[in-house]
Amino acid sequence: MRVGTVREIKNHEYRVGLTPESARELVLHGHEVWVETGAGMGIGASDEDYKAAGATIQPDAKTIFDGAEMIVKVKEPQAVERAMLRKGQILYTYLHLAPDPEQTKELIASGVTAIAYETVTGPGQNGQVSLPLLKPMSQVAGRMSIQAGATALEKAHGGRGVLLGGVPGVLPGKVVVIGGGVVGFNAAQMAVGLGADVTILDRDPDVLERLGIHFESRAKTRFSNQANIQQEICDADLVIGAVLVPGAAAPKLVTRDMLKCMKPGAVLVDVAIDQGGCFETSHATTHQDPTYVVDGVVHYCVANMPGAVARTSTYALNNVTLPHALRIADRGWKAALAADPHLAEGLNVHEGQVTYQAVAEELGYAHRPVADVLRG
Template identity: 80%
Template structure:
């Protein structure tokens, strides 16, 4: 199979779909890998590094025109979607539920779109999303701590405090991978941390792990409002796989917060879990609503591109190899976890949450694989 990896074009996105080492793995299995020139410069990988691995260097237009499978990191931007063609495999993060324009373009293009974020693993896990959730959770505290600085519009609070001065209060909404990693970083800084979740088993696990270093609280409306109101920093770490995130923090709730408090919406890829959120970029990461600083960067891990790319390739490459070796249909037939990643198939939406959210008639997975 001819596999193509274009340079990411989203604002300040420095990750790349294939490292030189991953490309070499594909080539060793008898496949071709076409890389766009400078695709890996954000992780310190030169065209020469890719050529030494056996790749050939091409333009984006050549890659989209000639390759059987496109491997990316972020969802294709409008100019990229215009180059997709029927029957082509697109393997990347998509986050379709809150993005009707992208979904319409992919349906119109006739591609087979496999989304990293809905590929499953044993025990209802999301192994291709997990490493980026780990990165984003840890970065959320870094970003929030910076936004809390007075020069960046924040309250001027140091999360860890100092002797004689109370530490900052951090509320983490959601105790999954993002929330756990955010709480771990906040606890490490010495902040006063509260984690909310609706799953008693999650709360028990977090309580055992953090012991007295972080508080856990069941996430109902009253507890959520109280925890948000008293926080200096709120991390939105809610995930409904493949679906739009629920709007848990309303605009009315901002009125009880201290001016200059910070909201970091890690769920922004799925539409955000704060009512007042809208996507921002690393170039212009924050905005203020009712005196509350919002950080809503939709590709947070792109800022630490080298770490993120290698962590992502560790989990995406095995599936890429199977798709290239077997063809997409046979690979999905043999692996129901990979089959869960199919979101769009030759003009049809195949993922239930996306079809329901955006009003498409669902094509059953069995029909797509027939």
């Protein structure tokens, strides 16, 4: 199979779909790899590095979109990229379709077979499924959320002027993490490490128990409901939104009315912004212009947070995306999905039909089950 990766064109996105090492693995499996010139510069990988791995450097994205059977990216295709997709082609990348009706419409129109990293599942604990292709970026984003929030709290960036860890004789900053999953756990780890006063809210008693055992007295846990969220954010210096419903739009857990009680210069970091955000007042921002203020509260809502640490993020992402890419390339998408029900969960759009139920329900499309697609 001819597999292509292109330079990411989303604002301040420096990651790349394939590292030179991943390109080499595909070549060793007998596949042809095309890489757009300069695609790896954001992670310090030159065209020569890709050539040494056996890849072919192409002059522009159009050449790759026109010639590749599978496109491997990081972020959702932008409008100019969606216009180059075609029926019979495989797109393998993050999509986050539920809050993005325009992208969904254009992927449907293109006829492409679109496999989304964020809905590929894996075995989890206690019979639960995991999201292994989302996990490493959730780990990065969770850790970065505290870093970004600490910066936004600085007076020069519009914040309250609070140091999260405090100093002797001065109380530390109060951090509230809404959601105790991968993002929330990693955010709490970073905040605890800085010496902040940390509270984590979640609705799952098992999650709360696990967090309590891990953090002991270093972080508090609390059941997540509207009353408790309201009470906690009123006292907070920094609030991290870390709630995820796989494949669906994030629930709006903090309303605009709830902001009235927050301290002027307090900071909200919405890590769920890729799925529409879990604060009512959230809208996507970029690394170039990351924050805005609503009712005196600073909002940080960058939709590709891990792109700022592109090298770490790209290698962490390739560790989990490459095995599936190899299976798709080796067997073809249909056989690969039929052999692996976890990978099959990643199919979101196929030849003009929505194949992921949460996306279909959110955006009002008829849902065609993946099992029907694989039988057809």
